[in-house]
Amino acid sequence: MxxxxxxxxxxxxxxxxxxxxxxxxxxxxxxxxxxxxxxxxxxxxxxxxxxxxxxxxxxxxxxxxxxxxxxxxxxxxxxxxxxxxxxxxxxxxxxxxxxxxxxxxxxxxxxxxxxxxxxxxxxxxxxxxxxxxxxxxxxxxxxxxxxxxxxxxxxxxxxxxxxxxxxxxxxxxxxxxxxxxxxxxxxxxxxxxxxxxxxxxxxxxxxxxxxxxxxxxxxxxxxxxxxxxxxxxxxxxxxxxxxxxxxxxxxxxxxxxxxxxxxxxxxxxxxxxxxxxxxxxxxxxxxxxxxxxxxxxxxxxxxxxxxxxxxxxxxxxxxxxxxxxxxxxxxxxxxxMGAIASTRYAYLKMLPIIPFEELLCKEAIQFYKSSKVRGSMSKHIDFQSYLATVASFVQLMQFYEKALSRLKASRECSISSNTVGTLICSNCHRDCYVAYLMCKHCYSLPICLYHDITLQRCSCGDNFLKGTIF
CATH class of the missing domain: 2.60.120.650 (Cupin)
Structure with a gap:
């Protein structure tokens, strides 16, 4: 020293x-x-x-x-x-x-x-x-x-x-x-x-x-x-x-x-x-x-x-x-930038420090509530922040709409509401807030919808297609 x-x-x-x-x-x-x-x-x-x-x-x-x-x-x-x-x-x-x-x-x-x-x-x-x-x-x-x-x-x-x-x-x-x-x-x-x-x-x-x-x-x-x-x-x-x-x-x-x-x-x-x-x-x-x-x-x-x-x-x-x-x-x-970082973290299986998906959704809700209450978005909301948030939120929702549509096609999947907030995907460590899949039998490890679920099996040995979408 x-x-x-x-x-x-x-x-x-x-x-x-x-x-x-x-x-x-x-x-x-x-x-x-x-x-x-x-x-x-x-x-x-x-x-x-x-x-x-x-x-x-x-x-x-x-x-x-x-x-x-x-x-x-x-x-x-x-x-x-x-x-x-x-x-x-x-x-x-x-x-x-x-x-x-x-x-x-x-x-x-x-x-x-x-x-x-x-x-x-x-x-x-x-x-x-x-x-x-x-x-x-x-x-x-x-x-x-x-x-x-x-x-x-x-x-x-x-x-x-x-x-x-x-x-x-x-x-x-x-x-x-x-x-x-x-x-x-x-x-x-x-x-x-x-x-x-x-x-x-x-x-x-x-x-x-x-x-x-x-x-x-x-x-x-x-x-x-x-x-x-x-x-x-x-x-x-x-x-x-x-x-x-x-x-x-x-x-x-x-x-x-x-x-x-x-x-x-x-x-x-x-x-x-x-x-x-x-x-x-x-x-x-x-x-x-x-x-x-x-x-x-x-x-x-x-x-x-x-x-x-x-x-x-x-x-x-x-x-x-x-x-x-x-x-x-x-x-x-x-x-x-946060969306890009979130994707990169998942690709490298790095644990996220902040729940990006949850923050994006909550920020979008805040903008929606503010515009509904005040009635005039241009006067009371930062337009640059609004546009950036909406663009990323819409992109996220479009992804989930397509992913959920594919999963709903399987009769062995059921849908339940998310009551626990953000969870971490057991496969790529992506933070899941809007939706994720859990095994219907053991409810152990969540899988995010960015993966091909047909190739995923739970630790209990069951197929994730027989799961619950939150």
Whole structure:
């Protein structure tokens, strides 16, 4: 658990650089200057009052970059360290130990981020983190230089720490606003408000407490959701983002240029997606530039939000001790992306984290009820969200209409109402809400209607055609 080469003074760094191959530092990392910046937005206090409406406004432009920054016009009057030490005196967290190096090319470029570190209080970790010091004006070059030429040093990162550093004090203007991430995912315009349980990191925020060069590996959000990250305090953080329109190209490059060919199994790009989901793959963005993949960057400072858009891959690292907080959310334009993610999860037999089919149906019902009560949809309903939801809902209903028609043709099937909500298909792990089939004899494992039921047999040995449709 070391800080290899990080306890250096400015003089030692200068001497160290003179002894190294300056050609590598200055020339091989010139690609850094070729990565364009993502958009930065400065909402007025009036625009800031309704976050999801503001994000919908900037999304057509900002989503083309995968990530964007929003500079808050409101500051927190109660700092994160006060919230996490004085308001929550029992706050402690466990770190992950991260190797400060890249894996060799032509091997699986996967780092072991699962090594557990120690448990710390906020100030204990701050003191430890502040021992690591680099007096450099170009942290990005220093980071990638260490990652490529590092001597197997390690850093620690408090990642996925349950909790929030937003204050609920009535005098804290940011904490009282709708940008308080404790309530963000369940704002009226967010589809995640319909999730019936708390899911840390998805519906409820998590903290990320870092030190110099602690990093978050390349990943896309679960179910291609939006994410919002707030920088509470401390050193800056560098982000890289790849927009959704380049996601497939990104996965293809990772599959063929980063991972070993031994793992190129039948799923192709889906194999890369599944491995990237482990959040343990880190590589420099220059390989993306070399293969024409659009990539952008941001340097996030305290008081700034970073938004990642649906299906945008992103990665980054910290410039020193800092505290950030993040949560997911979903607005109307996410619905089609959510449908794509749901299909992909089922294809790879990955367990869903949120019940997409249930959320889609409930959102459609909400739109229907709202239009019936108010009578004028155009005045009271976000039209973009409405269109995206209706299109996906109609497509889902058309599928079930055809599937149910085929099953009803069998006299051995009976239909019953669904009283238990979402279940998981025992075959592909798809979340089933509208309809699924269960064996009439043992009622054990459900099968979704996306399969050829004639080929399916229950664990009890009976044919699923002799079943009940819910």
């Amino acid at each position: 070391g800080f290899c080469r990080f306890g250096r003074t400015k003089t030692k760094i200068a001497r160290h650089r003179q002894c190294e191959e300056s050609i590598f530092v200055l020339n091989d990392l010139e690609w850094i200057s070729k990565i364009p910046e993502c958009p930065v937005y400065h909402p007025s206090e009036k625009e800031f009052k309704n976050p999801l409406i503001y994000i919908q406004k900037i999304a057509p432009e900002a989503s083309k970059f995968g990530i964007c920054k929003i500079v808050s016009p409101v500051i927190a009057s109660i700092p994160a360290d006060v919230v996490l030490t004085k308001e929550n005196k029992n706050f402690r967290f466990e770190t992950n130990v991260q190797p400060l190096r890249l894996s060799k090319w032509n091997e699986k470029n996967i780092m072991n981020f699962s090594m557990s570190g120690r448990k710390y209080t906020y100030h204990e970790f701050e003191a430890l983190a502040n021992q690591a010091f680099i007096g450099s004006a170009d942290m990005e070059k220093e980071f990638w230089h260490e990652m490529v030429n590092g001597e197997k040093g390690t850093v620690e990162y408090g990642v996925n720490v349950e909790g929030s550093a937003f204050s609920c004090h009535p005098n804290d203007k940011l904490g009282r606003s709708k940008w308080n991430l404790k309530n963000f995912s369940r704002l009226p315009q967010s589809t995640l408000r319909l999730v019936g349980k708390e899911i840390p990191g998805i519906t409820d925020p998590m903290l990320y407490i870092g030190m110099l060069f602690s990093m978050f590996a390349w990943h896309v959000e679960d179910h291609y959701l939006y994410s919002i990250n707030y920088h509470h305090s401390g050193a800056n953080k560098t982000w890289y983002g790849v927009p959704a329109h380049a996601a497939s190209q990104f996965e293809n490059v990772v599959l063929h240029r980063v991972y070993n060919h031994e793992i190129m199994l039948k799923h192709g790009e889906d194999e890369a997606f599944q491995l990237l989901a482990n959040k343990t793959t880190m590589f420099p963005p220059n390989i993306l530039l070399q293969h024409g993949v659009a990539v952008y960057k941001a340097v996030q400072k305290p008081g700034e939000f970073v938004i990642s858009f649906p299906r945008a891959y992103h990665a980054g690292f910290s410039h020193g001790f800092n505290c950030g907080e993040a949560v997911n959310f979903a607005i109307g334009d996410w619905i089609p």
